[in-house]
Amino acid sequence: MTRVGRPRSAAADAAILRAARELLVERGIGGASIEEVARRAGVSKVTVYRRWDSREALLAAAIESSADGLPGRTHTEADAAELDPEMTYDEMVTLVAAALPRAAEILASEEYRALLAQAFGSRFTHPEIMAAYWENHIVPRRRVAIPILARAVAEGRLPPETDVEAVLDMTIGALLYRLLRPGEITPAEMLDHLRRVYRQAGLLPDA
Amino acid sequence: MTRVGRPRSAAADAAILRAARELLVERGIGGASIEEVARRAGVSKVTVYRRWDSREALLAAAIESSADGLPGRTHTEADAAELDPEMTYDEMVTLVAAALPRAAEILASEEYRALLAQAFGSRFTHPEIMAAYWENHIVPRRRVAIPILARAVAEGRLPPETDVEAVLDMTIGALLYRLLRPGEITPAEMLDHLRRVYRQAGLLPDA
Structure with a gap:
């Protein structure tokens, strides 16, 4: 041809x-x-x-593409690339902790937050946009945290009755909640929020 | 006059x-x-x-007003009206459990979800709408859960190191996350989601 x-x-x-x-x-x-x-x-x-x-x-x-323009990959993409299922819980959460500052910088950018609001706002008016965003952007981030929480339960770092799916919904939800609320947010504030939520979820070691 | x-x-x-x-x-x-x-x-x-x-x-x-058209008040308004600070943790979460089915019905309605998406989508394009919605709708719901979690920590039902603010962000966030995702949701599915998240947060007794 x-x-x-x-x-x-x-x-x-x-x-x-x-x-x-x-x-x-x-x-x-x-x-x-x-x-x-x-x-x-x-x-x-x-x-x-x-x-x-x-x-x-x-x-x-x-x-x-809104996260691509910033230096580096998002924390969850980095996790996906580096998380080895043979790792211990401590090894996994050490990687998460190291990735959070860059993730906070990306998430706190005004452009990222504006586009996130547009994506959610399109939920009913333009469902194809939201569906594509959800499938390509949210679901992979969710998937990557499952082995960490499963390992936390297996090693007794989280109680055996922990509802891993609920914890994931709560962790991602808490990020969305912070990013979509009115007002400004600095990368340092976002980092503090990420650390508190991840720690509460068992995705970071105790302080 | x-x-x-x-x-x-x-x-x-x-x-x-x-x-x-x-x-x-x-x-x-x-x-x-x-x-x-x-x-x-x-x-x-x-x-x-x-x-x-x-x-x-x-x-x-x-x-x-989107929740007003449905029978009854939302669960958190009911909680606010009925929660007495003298109550025990068990008395508080019994009230929460009783209010969840009606809350699920309200939250799962197509109109409520569509308007919620519009509110969040307006975050940058029409900040006054989102600010008013946040102040009048989200903040009061957040406030009402604080005494329950504080009581849970005081009675030893949650660990002393529990970050109550983080748990609240995660609980409300998990509801938003479920309500804003693509696809349909029935009241029964929403009720199941509410129960799992509330239980994981310590806002319901263990199963």
Whole structure:
């Protein structure tokens, strides 16, 4: 097959995602049309459609990309890469503790919080966006903590009657709750919140 | 002072709030203008402005009213009314347990979940709505659980190192997390979720 058109350009991808994030923050989902995104990114609508086949897919990718622009990966992606099932509980939570400062920095950014609010706000108005965000962003973060809590129960660090699924819902929920509440938050405040919640959940050693 | 105009009508209040809720669910915050709300409620714009001095105040009240239409009060309002600081922990959590089925019914309603998503989605685009919702709706629910957890620690039902503030963030967060995720939820599923989270938090007796 003869190759038609220019090769996919990583620079164009990045410009489109950045334009979509900016428009989402400034104007909400209603204001982030493919046409507006293309204009701001300095590309044609065809260039956008060549990469994402719907506005919903583009906006979900834009929301997901909001953590990529910051240095490093989110704490849970780092955990997923490094957590070895042979590790002890202490080894696991030491890795978690080391990853939290960078995670706090990412989570506390104004852009991340604005896009998170957009994702949740789209829950009923644009269910495809929220479904894609949930599947690609929330579920993997949830999955990665399961072996830590299972190990905590197995080693007797958490009581045998611990409801691991409930603890996970509570841990992720507490982060969402803090990120979505009104007002500002500094990375240091977010780090303090993460440490208190993770410690209470058994995802960090006792103080 | 001579009374001017008709007395405030509870029926008009209810019609305006219902119209605002419907428009929020159908069209989002951008689609719920004072003009549209007035038209759907069958009242004049002046009638709306006589009651709420801004669109944001009206929409916050509409979101807050979403639990009122269902029978009874939410579980935390019931708790606030009935919780006596002289009660034992067992007496407190018995009241909580009794209130959960009705709370689950309210929380699982499609309208409540849609409006909750709108409130959180407005976090950056319309901060006044979210601020009013948070202050009038979330903070009071949080406050009411503090004496129960404090009593649980005092009676040795929770460990002395329990971080009560973190547990509250996790409990409310877990409810938001479940209510905002994609897909449907039945009242029975919501009740199961509430019971697991409340039990893990120490807000219900052990199974």
